[in-house]
Amino acid sequence: MTDLVFHSSDLPASERFAGWCELAATALIPATIESEHRDDFQASMRLRAHGSVQVSMVSCSALTSTRSSDLIRRSDPEMYFLALVQRGALGLTYADREVGLRTGDLLLYDSSTPFVGHMVTPTLWARKVLVSIPRTHLPLAPKKIEPLLGTRIGDGDGLGDLLSRLITRAAPPSSAEVAGGDRFSGALLDLLSVLLGHMAGDAPVPPEARHHALLLRIRAFIAGxxxxxxxxxxxxxxxxxxxxxxxxxxxxxxxxxxxxxxxxxxxxxxxxxxxxxxxxxxxxxxxxxxxxxxxxxxxxxxxxxxxxxxxxxxxxxxxxxxxxxxxxxxx
The missing domain is CATH 1.10.10.60 (Homeodomain-like)
Known part of the structure; x- marks a missing residue:
């Protein structure tokens, strides 16, 4: 499993911000990026493919990322994005919703809706893990998922915490043992589907996904x-x-x-x-x-x-x- 690795320090200071913007547009999603630190911009990204999903560890100076309707018309990969905040804070204006997240929070949004995101950090860099998921690979009806987009996700049943741990273990440069790419992506999609189905009021979830999610919960219980x-x-x-x-x-x-x-x-x-x-x-x-x-x-x-x-x-x-x-x- 090969990581894509980017460090802004590998570029001259005058090229770092532009280099980051270009990388983010190709490796993540096209957006307009602004930062008060563009003259001394610091950022790194490690990206790893796990079967059908992509997991990226992103660290950077504070910035604002805007995905406009015009950018969506030009290019829409039709992806869901699951963000786990690991340091600093993340703010998102998504459609008519505004949400603020702190360390440990999970957020779900997609590439087909305009948004303005803010990565904020009082010291050093902000850091998040971003999981990119093809929309067609999540086995839930879009009308059930849509109300949950642009909101903090989780529940009182431990599924959110389990999902966070699974994402963290798979994020580069973690060397923790994880299942093979297809097995990991299957586990993540099953667990996310059950969590979203629960939040959406028990939206229909394939029995296989419920089975897999229960097995993951039991394994975590045994480990603890x-x-x-x-x-x-x-x-x-x-x-x-x-x-x-x-x-x-x-x-x-x-x-x-x-x-x-x-x-x-x-x-x-x-x-x-x-x-x-x-x-x-x-x-x-x-x-x-x-x-x-x-x-x-x-x-x-x-x-x-x-x-x-x-x-x-x-x-x-x-x-x-x-x-x-x-x-x-x-x-």
Whole structure:
């Protein structure tokens, strides 16, 4: 997966603002950009394609971006844009709506409606993650989505927070492990569809999207509760208002059944922490307990079965590879 990378510092100061305007028009959307900092403009962009969607990390000096009716007539890629504010503030005048967003807020708008957007920052640069989505790829009726455009999106059911985390993990230059391009775009579209359907009053959403969104919520729940030794398939089913049988069906197409999936996530966390030089003073059983293993012998057996070595052997090898200074007290 190759990133498109732009840094204004790579250009002479006199060319930076014009270079940014040209890049934004081709990589994002044609708009008229103005800034009080055009003589000393600072900006960067990293862009990454994930299947049918594009995720861009945008940082820049304060600016105003105007997409007029004339620009729309000349060029309309018919895209939805999902913006996640990461630093500073974002203001948008969209049709007859005005919205202000702060760090952590999500906003949905499109390329076919005139708007005026303001990226504001009191210090350093403003920063946002922008997800570009072809309109035809979102499986909801446009008349259901239209009232939500130009508004802050989210809900009280945790879907907005889950969507924000998914976007952040996929945004360059993040090196976090994410699904392959098509799988990531499918997960994002499914989760966004369910969230918008919920906000629109349970607009019809394909069953596959609801299935995928529920699976994402359950995975996030598991990740947040791995340290609880009482985390079981029944606990997960009860927390999400489904039966144990429904939970098992959700995991039918996954690599592992739900109980094995939990155990593998726990082993993965232990494997990582045991190799971390910063944690070398922590005993193996403490790390195992942190990730939900209550019994040291059963943890050792599971670790050996999964990785072919004992936890202590793995830790010693990892710390030797990290350097002599990290080999003290390896157990």
């Amino acid at each position: 509760n791995l340290g609880d030794p009482h985390l079981t398939p029944q606990m997960i089913a009860d927390a999400h208002g489904i039966s144990r049988r429904q939970l098992n069906r959700l995991f039918q197409n996954e690599d592992l059944p739900v109980a094995a999936w939990i155990r593998q996530r726990r082993l993965d966390r232990c494997h990582r922490d045991l190799a971390d030089p910063a944690l070398r003073s922590q005993p193996v059983h403490v790390i195992a307990h942190r990730w939900g293993f209550a019994d040291a012998p059963s943890f050792t057996r599971a670790f050996r079965a999964g990785y072919g070595v004992t936890p202590i052997e793995h830790r010693q090898a990892a710390l030797r590879a990290a350097g002599p200074a990290n080999t003290r007290n390896p157990a």
